[in-house]
Amino acid sequence: xxxxxxVQVADLSVIRGGVEVLHGVDLTVEGGExxxxxxxxxxxxxxxxxxxxxxxxxxxxTVRVLGEEAGSPSVRGRIGYVTQSPSIYDDLxxxxxxxxxxxxxxxxxxxxxxxxxxxxxxxxxxxVVGAMSGGQQSRVSLATALLGDPSLLVLxxxxxxxxxxxxxxLWSTFRDLAAAGAAVxxxxxxxxxxxxxxxxxxxxxxxxLATGSPAQLRERxxxxxxxxxxxxxxxxxxx
Amino acid sequence: xxxxxxxxxxxxxxxxxxxxPRTVALMLLLPCVVILLLWWVFSEVPGGxxxxxxxxxxxxxPFTVMFIVTSVTMLRERTAGTxxxxxxxxxxxxxxxxxxxxxxxxxxxxxATLVIALAVWVLGMEVGGPIWALLVVALADSFLGTAxxxxxxxxxxxxxxxxxxxxxxxFPQLLLCGLFLPRDQMPRxxxxxxxxxxxxxxxxxxxGVQAGVDGAVADGTWTHLLVVVAIAVVVLALGTxxxxxxxx
Numbered sequence: 001x002x003x004x005x006x007v008q009v010a011d012l013s014v015i016r017g018g019v020e021v022l023h024g025v026d027l028t029v030e031g032g033e034x035x036x037x038x039x040x041x042x043x044x045x046x047x048x049x050x051x052x053x054x055x056x057x058x059x060x061x062t063v064r065v066l067g068e069e070a071g072s073p074s075v076r077g078r079i080g081y082v083t084q085s086p087s088i089y090d091d092l093x094x095x096x097x098x099x100x101x102x103x104x105x106x107x108x109x110x111x112x113x114x115x116x117x118x119x120x121x122x123x124x125x126x127x128v129v130g131a132m133s134g135g136q137q138s139r140v141s142l143a144t145a146l147l148g149d150p151s152l153l154v155l156x157x158x159x160x161x162x163x164x165x166x167x168x169x170l171w172s173t174f175r176d177l178a179a180a181g182a183a184v185x186x187x188x189x190x191x192x193x194x195x196x197x198x199x200x201x202x203x204x205x206x207x208x209l210a211t212g213s214p215a216q217l218r219e220r221x222x223x224x225x226x227x228x229x230x231x232x233x234x235x236x237x238x239x
Numbered sequence: 240x241x242x243x244x245x246x247x248x249x250x251x252x253x254x255x256x257x258x259x260p261r262t263v264a265l266m267l268l269l270p271c272v273v274i275l276l277l278w279w280v281f282s283e284v285p286g287g288x289x290x291x292x293x294x295x296x297x298x299x300x301p302f303t304v305m306f307i308v309t310s311v312t313m314l315r316e317r318t319a320g321t322x323x324x325x326x327x328x329x330x331x332x333x334x335x336x337x338x339x340x341x342x343x344x345x346x347x348x349x350x351a352t353l354v355i356a357l358a359v360w361v362l363g364m365e366v367g368g369p370i371w372a373l374l375v376v377a378l379a380d381s382f383l384g385t386a387x388x389x390x391x392x393x394x395x396x397x398x399x400x401x402x403x404x405x406x407x408x409x410f411p412q413l414l415l416c417g418l419f420l421p422r423d424q425m426p427r428x429x430x431x432x433x434x435x436x437x438x439x440x441x442x443x444x445x446x447g448v449q450a451g452v453d454g455a456v457a458d459g460t461w462t463h464l465l466v467v468v469a470i471a472v473v474v475l476a477l478g479t480x481x482x483x484x485x486x487x
Contacts (some may be wrong), residue, residue: 016487053327057485071484077329087320091258092251100254103247104328128258144324 003067004067006031006183007052012061014047021047022206029185034178036197037187038230044181044206045187046084049154052185053081066151077105080145080153084160086137087144090130094121094140097129098147105148115143118173120166133142135162142170146177153177156188159193171196191227202230211234240333248330248338249345252312256346266308266346270300270354278362293364294445295418297354297373301347301381302438303409309339309388310401317392326484331403335482336475340385347381348374368451368460376444379467386474393481412438440466 007029014022022044029035037045048057051063053069063070066078088097098112116122119139124132129140142158155174159167171193178184178198186197194200195214202209202217210217212234214226223234256263274289274296281288316322325335355373358364366373387408395401415425415433422430422439433439440463447460 055323055327055485057483057484057487071327073329079327081324081327083320083323085320087324088403089251089255089321090319091255096251096254100247100251101324101328103250104244104325104330106243106329 002168005029006066007185008062008064008128009048009052010062012048012051012063013056014044014051014053014057014060016047020206022051025203025206025208027201027211029152029183031183032178032181034174034198035136035183036194036200037185037203038191038194038200038226039189039203041189041210043204045189045203046156048203049156049185049187051083053154055148056182065217074195077148080150080155082138082142082153082155082158084156086129086141087142088129088137090137091128093126093128094132094136095125095144095212097140098143099103101144102147107148111149115146116145119143120169135166138162139166151182153182153184153186155184155234157189159190161190162198167193191225191230194226200226202233204234204237209237240331240337241329244330244334245338245341248325248334249341252339252342254346255312256308256342262308263346267350267353269304270296270350271357273300274354274358274362278358287365289358289362290365292339292418292479293358293362293398294373294449295413295416295442297351297358297377298380298441298445299315299413299438300354301351301377302441303405304350305347305381305384306388306391306403306408307402309343309385310391310395310404311388311398313339313389313392314395314398314401322482323486326482332482334478334485336389336479339389340382340475343385344378344381347378350385351377351381365450366449366451367453368448368456369454372448372451372456372460373445376441376448376464376467379444379471380438380441382475383441383467383471386471386478389478390481392473393478408440411438415439416442418442437467437470440464440470473482 005028009025009027012022012025013020025048039045047056051059052065052070058237066075068075098115099140102112119142121139129137145153159170174184174186199213200217201211217226217229221227221229221234277292278289351374359366359370391404392401414438415429415436422433444460444463447457447463450457
């Protein structure tokens with residue numbers, strides 16, 4: 001186990017298409033912590049996550065994962081990453097998709113079956129992904145990220161388009177993964193989901209407006225909900 | 240590169256193709272249909288047209304088919320985000336390239352065996368050199384197609400564009416490769432251009448096998464083959480650069 005935070009981002013700036021989209025972002029995520037990145041779309045959530053995973057170009061500042069430079073070969077096998085749109089092969093079945101990525105991670109059949117069960121797809125595992133509903137597809141994508149017991153999970157809006165029952169069950173899965181010691185970083189723009197996190201970073205227009213536990217954020221702004229706290233913080237920043 | 244991952248990529252590409260039997264049928268049978276058509280169209284005129292054009296078709300078909308399959312599937316990997324997912328995992332760029340090449344060259348082995356068997360044993364195409372040499376040249380051509388397809392997938396934004404690159408790459412080379420007119424009778428500039436086109440060497444290697452005697456290939460055949468493989472390796476290496484782990 002690496003000592004120190006699993007994710008350590010300091011003064012991160014990212015330029016995309018000639019425009020700076022992240023302006024000096026700081027963020028740490030400890031092992032066992034469930035951290036939410038919350039904010040409106042276009043605020044830089046995906047770019048921040050891509051930088052942490054190590055697939056974002058034109059990055060300035062510090063991004064360290066498990067004590068190493070983000071994206072370096074030794075950490076790539078220890079991260080589970082889910083992009084916003086399901087990055088899976090739609091002409092393969094769910095099981096074939098998972099078997100392929102399991103082979104890359106060097107893990108066996110049991111992990112494939114376990115991941116399918118976690119996302120509640122065991123019954124549909126032999127269905128071709130292209131014939132599945134959007135919600136099922138994102139679950140296949142999520143299952144792929146669970147292979148190999150990653151020390152860090154980076155999940156970019158993993159619950160979009162899913163029904164409430166499944167969302168609740170996935171959030172309890174994220175909670176379990178964190179309880180088992182993984183660092184879990186989840187982005188969302190659904191504020192009631194953010195309430196389930198240990199800690200939230202409010203990201204807007206490429207800057208972190210505030211970080212803290214949901215209770216701290218509510219307390220600081222005197223709001224009843226995270227959503228109200230977020231709006232209060234935006235007004236505060238604008239004033 | 241890790242053998243486990245390379246083989247996983249190859250196996251996955253084959254799985255994808257198996258799920259699409261129509262594509263597999265087209266890949267395997269189209270060259271046979273074309274060579275059959277060639278034989279049939281010229282069957283009532285003298286002149287050994289099958290002997291003249293057959294080797295070139297056997298060289299072009301694996302190239303063309305593998306080019307299309309690679310450019311489209313690799314483009315899909317880029318747009319669907321699966322390429323990024325692979326690269327965010329312990330996959331090396333070499334694993335992806337070699338995995339693809341292995342899967343497609345395996346398919347070409349079947350494809351080329353079918354078309355060569357048809358041309359030589361059923362339709363009676365004259366071949367002086369060893370038959371296996373035809374197969375070796377066909378495999379090199381399919382490897383070239385895979386390499387170019389990969390490179391093109393970086394420049395195409397849509398599958399539609401990727402497919403359009405096929406005639407753009409194939410027809411000029413078909414005209415310039417010396418098939419319709421010996422290269423030394425072309426305008427000087429055209430001849431010089433043809434010196435730089437890989438399919439020129441692919442066709443000459445095929446013709447060299449055909450022109451061989453007593454089970455040996457004609458002089459220069461292996462050199463031509465080597466040129467094809469060398470160009471493919473260079474293009475594949477350039478293709479590697481287009482698989483950047485970090486993108487904007």
